[in-house]
Amino acid sequence: MSTQPEASLQAEVNRLRLQLESLQVKDGSEPIALGNYLLARLEQLKVTKMFGVPGDFNLGFLDLVEDHPTIDWVGNCNELNAAYAADGYARVKEHSIGVVLTTFGVGELSAINGIAGAFSEMVPVLHIAGVPSTTQQKTKPMLHHTLGDGRYDAYIKAAENFTISQAILTDANTAAAEIDRILTDCMTRARPVYLTLPTNLVFEKISSERLKIPLSRLPPPNDPDVEAFVLDEIAKLVDEAADDVVILVDACAIRHDLRSEVNELITKTGFPVFSAPMGKTAVSEKYERYGGIYVGSISHPDIKEKVESAKLILSVGSLKSDFNTGNFTYSIPPSRTIELHSDHTKVQFAAFPGIGMKELLPLLTERLQPCSAAARKIPVPDFTAIVPNEANDVISQAWFWPKMGTFFKPQDVVIAETGTSSFGILDVPLPEKSVFVSQILWGSIGWTIGSTLGAAFAARDIGLNRTILFIGDGSLQLTVQELSVMLRHGLKPIIFVLNNSGYTIERFLHGKHRKYNDISNWKWTSLLGVLGDEDGTLSKSYTVKSKAELEALLEDAAFARADKIQLVEVMMPMHDAPRALVQQAELSGKTNAYVAI
Amino acid sequence: MSTQPEASLQAEVNRLRLQLESLQVKDGSEPIALGNYLLARLEQLKVTKMFGVPGDFNLGFLDLVEDHPTIDWVGNCNELNAAYAADGYARVKEHSIGVVLTTFGVGELSAINGIAGAFSEMVPVLHIAGVPSTTQQKTKPMLHHTLGDGRYDAYIKAAENFTISQAILTDANTAAAEIDRILTDCMTRARPVYLTLPTNLVFEKISSERLKIPLSRLPPPNDPDVEAFVLDEIAKLVDEAADDVVILVDACAIRHDLRSEVNELITKTGFPVFSAPMGKTAVSEKYERYGGIYVGSISHPDIKEKVESAKLILSVGSLKSDFNTGNFTYSIPPSRTIELHSDHTKVQFAAFPGIGMKELLPLLTERLQPCSAAARKIPVPDFTAIVPNEANDVISQAWFWPKMGTFFKPQDVVIAETGTSSFGILDVPLPEKSVFVSQILWGSIGWTIGSTLGAAFAARDIGLNRTILFIGDGSLQLTVQELSVMLRHGLKPIIFVLNNSGYTIERFLHGKHRKYNDISNWKWTSLLGVLGDEDGTLSKSYTVKSKAELEALLEDAAFARADKIQLVEVMMPMHDAPRALVQQAELSGKTNAYVAI
Known part of the structure; x- marks a missing residue:
């Protein structure tokens, strides 16, 4: 976790470099309404649906959404459901994000449990709150949807607990950079972000220059020396385990966009592979070397035996919550575990901050490919579900x-x-x-x-x-x-x-x-x-x-x-x-x- | 607003004095389960219904609620609706409070818009969140309903923005005093309060001693010298206005329990009386001297004329929000206004902090009673609603x-x-x-x-x-x-x-x-x-x-x-x-x- 701010910084550096390269086209850009700038960014991220509920501080922006050619307004029954919908959208439409639009106070607070859930489960969701004008934010009149005591920042303070970054727009000149900053955080850190959109800024014209350069999803690069060291360490342990290795795939393999890298790893090496509950379908459950769901002591006995007796467990994107681990009953000592995460790697007891799995995994696959013949000889439990013969007609x-x-x-x-x-x-x-x-x-x-x-x-x-x-x-x-x-x-x-x-x-x-x-x-x-x-x-x-x-x-x-x-x-x-x-x-x-x- | 913490302190002082007086009965008290202590306090406050949704961190407490002889569990469909219900209950059942029970994280956040609404509109609601045990609060395992990053205090931080005081129970020995503190705040300040109830404390036995002394609703007393000065000032202005005075009643007359005092004032003096929208039914709308709803420039013209042309306006418990004032279009200068509030009084431009209307109003009524004959000569617009004759059958x-x-x-x-x-x-x-x-x-x-x-x-x-x-x-x-x-x-x-x-x-x-x-x-x-x-x-x-x-x-x-x-x-x-x-x-x-x- 500690290096995630670096991830955003690095992504912004990448983006700035690309922008510098394109300076020659700078003069041709047209001004664009701030609200349309935001929609253009969302369109680039392949967002086609915006969830939420109309309210008087977001109606102006909704005009732009309704008129947008590729982004549709869904119009939910309430804001919590809208936030849940944005979360579900983002989970299934990988490489995009979910977007929920609410109004000041009443709307945004109704959505907050949905946003907190996206934070907890690492889902990229943008929460846009339509808020009073920048003038009203300063003079703080007792508008409806306020707490009646002039605390216009109370909802922002609440949102800060459940979003990874926030942009409180106050100035059209900096708005585009602010929007880009939080969208980059949203994607690279796979967490919700929060944007306030004051009524008077929605139609302000700003430069569209930055739109020419798509936002970068690239995580920060691994340090090549450390990465090489880590690869050697892992290879050594695999060798010592005499290929008795199992791979355990979990939530972050999905959330941090590792499906294809993990698939390469498992198919090219042939090691037995299992999933934690939150990693279910990260790899195909019909794959011949897939053994089913490992969830500590509540696993099926043959899965539990296979995983826990392996000489080495290669864990990809683990998330050790109570319901994901059979109430913390993993029986896998760190001495037999390698953990790959989005922003660090652990080899037995040694941590390597900054060595992320997105770059490491392809190199590891290449390195371990020679184990394939031996790996494929390791038996894998058969993962099937047999419909039981029950004497009665009750749906058990x-x-x-x-x-x-x-x-x-x-x-x-x-x-x-x-x-x-x-x-x-x-x-x-x-x-x-x-x-x-x-x-x-x-x-x-x-x-x-x-x-x-x-x-x-x-x-x-x-x-x-x-x-x-x-x-x-x-x-x-x-x-x-x-x-x-x-x-x-x-x-x-x-x-x-x-x-x-x-x-x-x-x-x-x-x-x-x-x-x-x-x-x-x-x-x-x-x-x-x-x-x-x-x-x-x-x-x-x-x-x-x-x-x-x-x-x-x-x-x-x-x-x-x-x-x-x-x-x-x-x-x-x-x-x-x-x-x-x-x-x-x-x-x-x-x-x-x-x-x- | 500035003196409200003093109000709680004063109420606690009153309570402590009463408790000291009763020291002779101290030894006879029976130990009681902490959860039952809380329920006993709620019973004293005439609470008969608890709203909320069950969740695994509040199920133990729910056993006690279900077994309680006079408090019923309602069992709502979701937590936002439950918070709304607690608010509605508290509004109608004056001198009691609303209570909503949710579970850790997911439940309490779903309710937060309802709690914020009770804060904004000044409604006494107790929000109880069932939370993990005190041990888990220290060791911070990755339980379900957590954010996955060990921030067990995030929900408390969110609640602090929308409640007037909080009790984060960590020790059975101090729990009773903590519960009493926030319940006193809830009543005397007419705002929601927040209580966390860890699973392991619910059945801990504590002293029931404090239950012998009911919680005090008394606001802090007014300073007699200042109060006398204020009464003189008001009487002087009424005299100067040659009895051309109107009374305007608003939200806080209801929220701060002034119905009977206001009724005495208006019936004994006979001044024309009007309500703001949020004060509707604070006084009887059938009362002969009642003229209807004043809401700035969107008032009916005769109401607007009557209120705005009066030489003096005696405003009781005003709350000047946009929808309550015709979008801030009151046309009543401070030079013609006396404002009575729960914790301060304003006479024209002069503010008198700490002079609250609960004690002031009866004295003022006595003082102004001699105006009655003259006051009753002031005409009052007739407040009736005539069903219009419309030619078509559409329900307009x-x-x-x-x-x-x-x-x-x-x-x-x-x-x-x-x-x-x-x-x-x-x-x-x-x-x-x-x-x-x-x-x-x-x-x-x-x-x-x-x-x-x-x-x-x-x-x-x-x-x-x-x-x-x-x-x-x-x-x-x-x-x-x-x-x-x-x-x-x-x-x-x-x-x-x-x-x-x-x-x-x-x-x-x-x-x-x-x-x-x-x-x-x-x-x-x-x-x-x-x-x-x-x-x-x-x-x-x-x-x-x-x-x-x-x-x-x-x-x-x-x-x-x-x-x-x-x-x-x-x-x-x-x-x-x-x-x-x-x-x-x-x-x-x-x-x-x-x-x-």
């Missing part, structure tokens, strides 16, 4: 998840809400080029409805297949109105609502039979009709109460084609949970135990 | 609001969403002992659905009549799921949904024909059926498309009885707005103008 968790595994297709986007769904999906291999989306560290319930909206837009943009969401009835109630926005924009996700009468994950953590974990039962299958599908042509809803009913639905070609938005209410027992959740809850319970009264 | 804004005025009954709670509703209701006199609830300063759209939930609970507690909400279709979409909670708890509000196809207030501010002010049309009359009224017995929904249909409904005795939750979709033209909104928008437009492109 143990049956449901492997069954769903048979329904997924290549390039599907599979989204799992925190709780039953995020644990249940772990044991199911997803197809080639599918994308798994979940919020395992932040874990804000309701997040997937917003993020499914954003993910479905992104999937459409980049030509992925279906967007499929799994969410419990309790979580869906938090953010339900965003289904309406999916309908309005013609998105066609398949939404499996696991109706198990309340907050099941919490029942397993505490209060199994408590009323506070109960919720109201809704008519789920009438929901889409009420929320905008007036004549019933845009959506279809189903209830499945038995294994046979679910099987029939999954085999229905029209259903599987997903040519309209579909909601499937799946009736499941209240006190059933996936294996991994039960084990996680037992481990969490030990550390979070409440003293009995 | 100009017709709708006066018509609704005929429907209200004494002790109704009338809630108006920011926008069309909050402006439309201003010109309609409400009945005796009715309570008007709106969020004119903070103006967070969607707020009234949550606050109606809280207000309806409070109204039931204290024996008020019906709870009646006016909200637009755009605003309702932000927080719609909370209707489900109303159904679950058997609340029976009447909800008028003004269906005018989008964000009408914004159309008048900017973007009249822009798509970004459009929203999806929902099947409003099917909503309650989907959100929990499974067999249709708990609710009733209606659509009214014409004046005749609305009139027939309002005359239906079963409807007016409000013995189940009722939703009325009122079809209104998209580009119609109440007079006051049109004028406010014109004035706002001048200060917030976007430069045309």
Whole structure:
């Protein structure tokens, strides 16, 4: 973490060098409205959707958005859902960013949990707050949406806790550089950034000169001497391990844009590869040398044995949060571990700050390629999900998840809400080029409805297949109105609502039979009709109460084609949970135990 | 504002004195679980409902809440709605406070806009966040709901911006004093406060000794010499004005518990009295000497003339925000104004810090009572709303609001969403002992659905009549799921949904024909059926498309009885707005103008 400011500085240096080279075209640039400068930058970053809610301090900028040829205004039902959507969009549309626009105070604060989640989970999101004019910022009148005590900086202070950098625009002359600075931070550090856009600056004309040079995503270069030393150290350890090496891929391999480098590494070396939950689908789960999900002591026994007994573990982009590590039960000593991170490398106990994996990995792949023949002889556990034979017709968790595994297709986007769904999906291999989306560290319930909206837009943009969401009835109630926005924009996700009468994950953590974990039962299958599908042509809803009913639905070609938005209410027992959740809850319970009264 | 910390100190001094007096009973007190200590304090404050969402860091405390004999857990659909509900509860249940319970990080941040709104509008709300154990707070593991970088204090830093005081519990020995400190601040300063409750402290046994002494609401006493001087000054000015005095009542008369003192003042002196929008129903709108709503240059001309031509204006608890003053168009010079506030008094240009109105007002009433005969000769404009004769059957804004005025009954709670509703209701006199609830300063759209939930609970507690909400279709979409909670708890509000196809207030501010002010049309009359009224017995929904249909409904005795939750979709033209909104928008437009492109 300590070297990340250097990363931004370096990226800015790279950009400035490029700009210097292009000085000869300088005189030809046209002035541009500040708001359009921002939109031009977003267009360069391939942003096609802006999420948010209109409010009187952002309406002027919204004119420019509505008139923009390639960026569409989505118009969410509320700001938290909009922030979630920007997050989901950014996760699926790699190499772009998510953008959420809110209004001063009321709007931006409603979005802040979504922004904090993007910070926690390392997702590049730009939060634009439309704010009062620069004059009002100085004279501080008691406008609506203020705290009534003249503290115009209170919302900025709040945002500083949850964004990696901020641009508080006060002057049109410096605005372009400020916008570029935070967008560069957003991309290179994979975290949310915050921009205030005063009403009176939106239409101010500024130079468009800087737009000629695209913003740089390049991380800072590694020091060649240190890098060479690190490579030697790693090669030595691999050699000592006599090729008994496993690769463990985690969240930051996705967040810091390492998919192709990791793929090269694993296919050219042939070492067995595993994922942490947050690294699921970073590498293909159908790859022959892929062994499944490692999550400490709640891993399947053969995965746990294989990973923990390896002589050397090459860990790529690890993020050791409680739910990502089986409650901190990794049994891999540092003496057998090499950790590659975006901005540093660890070889056993030695840290090498500034040696980032983006440059290191290709060199490492080349260096380790000769191990390939030996590496491929190491057995890998078979990662499959067998649908169990159960005597009854109840849709159990143990049956449901492997069954769903048979329904997924290549390039599907599979989204799992925190709780039953995020644990249940772990044991199911997803197809080639599918994308798994979940919020395992932040874990804000309701997040997937917003993020499914954003993910479905992104999937459409980049030509992925279906967007499929799994969410419990309790979580869906938090953010339900965003289904309406999916309908309005013609998105066609398949939404499996696991109706198990309340907050099941919490029942397993505490209060199994408590009323506070109960919720109201809704008519789920009438929901889409009420929320905008007036004549019933845009959506279809189903209830499945038995294994046979679910099987029939999954085999229905029209259903599987997903040519309209579909909601499937799946009736499941209240006190059933996936294996991994039960084990996680037992481990969490030990550390979070409440003293009995 | 500067002396408010003194107010808390003084209240604590009062409390300590009382405790000292009771030292003789000290030995008899039983130990109590910390969580139960908190609940006992809330019970003393007559809190009967706790709003919030369960999460794994508050489940232990929830056991205590669920088992408490007089405090019920409400269980909201999401945390923002819960915070809104706590706010609405506190507004209607005067002399109590609102309470919202959330979980660490994700939950508390989702609630923060609701808490900030309570700060802005001066509503006493306690926000309890269930947080990791005190050990985890020190060792800072990467738990779910953390930012992943060990900053366990980030949420506290955010909360500090929007609460008047905070208690970060770390030690059971000091917890009771900390809880008492912030609850005293909450009541005496009428602002939200923030409490973190670590999982391991909830069941720790502490002394119940302090519970024997109720918390004090007393504001600090006025300095008698200064107070006497101020009274003389005011009396002199009233005398000079030859009794041509008007009284203007505003928000802080309600928030700082002055209803009865103000009522004494106006009835014993007989001066004409007016309200600002945020002071509506602080005094009876049926009182013979009441002249209506003064809101600067957008007041009705006869009200404007009467207030602005008076020789002296006695202003009680004013809060001069844009929407509360007709965009800062008060035409009342300080030389003709006396301002009474909770913690200071202004006489013309002279400020008297520390002279608060709670003690001053009764003395002033006594002093001015002899003016009564002369004062009653001053004419007062007649505040009535005449239903206009319109030739067509369209439900216009100009017709709708006066018509609704005929429907209200004494002790109704009338809630108006920011926008069309909050402006439309201003010109309609409400009945005796009715309570008007709106969020004119903070103006967070969607707020009234949550606050109606809280207000309806409070109204039931204290024996008020019906709870009646006016909200637009755009605003309702932000927080719609909370209707489900109303159904679950058997609340029976009447909800008028003004269906005018989008964000009408914004159309008048900017973007009249822009798509970004459009929203999806929902099947409003099917909503309650989907959100929990499974067999249709708990609710009733209606659509009214014409004046005749609305009139027939309002005359239906079963409807007016409000013995189940009722939703009325009122079809209104998209580009119609109440007079006051049109004028406010014109004035706002001048200060917030976007430069045309």
